[in-house]
Amino acid sequence: MTDSDRETPARRDWQGRYAAGQSGNPAGRPRGALNRATRIAAELLDGQAEALWRAEIDLALAGDRVLLRHCNDRIIAPQRAQPVAFAMPRIEDATDLAAAMGALLGAAARGLITPAEAETMARACEASAHTIEIGERIGRERLVAQQEAAERRFALRAAALLFYGVREIDEEAGAIDDRLRELCKPILRMGEAVLAALAAIPDTPELVAADRTFLAAHPLRLDRETSPLGAAMGRAWLELEEYLGPATMRRLDREIEEAQAVGDAPPRYRTGLFEHLCGYPPQEGLSGPLPNPPPPAREGRTGANAGE
Numbered sequence: 001m002t003d004s005d006r007e008t009p010a011r012r013d014w015q016g017r018y019a020a021g022q023s024g025n026p027a028g029r030p031r032g033a034l035n036r037a038t039r040i041a042a043e044l045l046d047g048q049a050e051a052l053w054r055a056e057i058d059l060a061l062a063g064d065r066v067l068l069r070h071c072n073d074r075i076i077a078p079q080r081a082q083p084v085a086f087a088m089p090r091i092e093d094a095t096d097l098a099a100a101m102g103a104l105l106g107a108a109a110r111g112l113i114t115p116a117e118a119e120t121m122a123r124a125c126e127a128s129a130h131t132i133e134i135g136e137r138i139g140r141e142r143l144v145a146q147q148e149a150a151e152r153r154f155a156l157r158a159a160a161l162l163f164y165g166v167r168e169i170d171e172e173a174g175a176i177d178d179r180l181r182e183l184c185k186p187i188l189r190m191g192e193a194v195l196a197a198l199a200a201i202p203d204t205p206e207l208v209a210a211d212r213t214f215l216a217a218h219p220l221r222l223d224r225e226t227s228p229l230g231a232a233m234g235r236a237w238l239e240l241e242e243y244l245g246p247a248t249m250r251r252l253d254r255e256i257e258e259a260q261a262v263g264d265a266p267p268r269y270r271t272g273l274f275e276h277l278c279g280y281p282p283q284e285g286l287s288g289p290l291p292n293p294p295p296p297a298r299e300g301r302t303g304a305n306a307g308e
Helices: 036-045 049-061 065-075 095-109 115-176 178-200 205-217 228-243 246-261 273-278
Strands: none
Touching: 049 065, 095 115, 115 178, 115 205, 115 228, 115 246, 178 228
């Protein structure tokens, strides 16, 4: 065996200690490992901790100053601060913060609490203010979301009413006026999409009543974003309304009368928009098509001036 095959002895420093990385156990003791003596002591004391603490307390009470100091320092944790007996005003919203801070300053001025205690409680008030601010912001965001949803449903319902009215106009006079029917078509087509959107919500009488109450407390915003579908239906309705001028309404009314005379009359609606524009007097409790409507009022209730 050559000298190079022999294990190089561990190097020590001038005091005889192993140099760093040159100990007999280079890996060192695993973290958390206990030596044999410590393990034996732990096994012997296992389950005896309460009895040992009790014996130490008894000796301390008997006058052992060392054990008394140990009990005070280790068993009884030192209390650096005592509870403050101070009637802090209740803080529920931002308006209560000013009163709370004023009460703190007054208590510190009268010596009920120390300046350090007042500072600590003022920081607690600041944290409460931050929490209140977050809560109010969340409340505003929730209110805006509720308002947008209610306004959207309101717009859909208004568009649905427009759809029903135009459908009655089409059923009453579309067969005798091709131009009228063409103007009604886009509104009827978009109205089907409106009804589908309301059915998908779904829109119920209870929801309508809840929205009515909500909008009474939070009126429609003037700067609200218009629904693209509602805006398109509104533009189509303006074009139809322009076509249904006084002269057109008189002509349609005359042609419907002629169709009635030969027994080929279209359905007439007591609650429809066409009924109103033609000048028929409204009657309570009637709805749906009426086979024999009363004759229109000729004077002062014809065309665009109907109902005025």
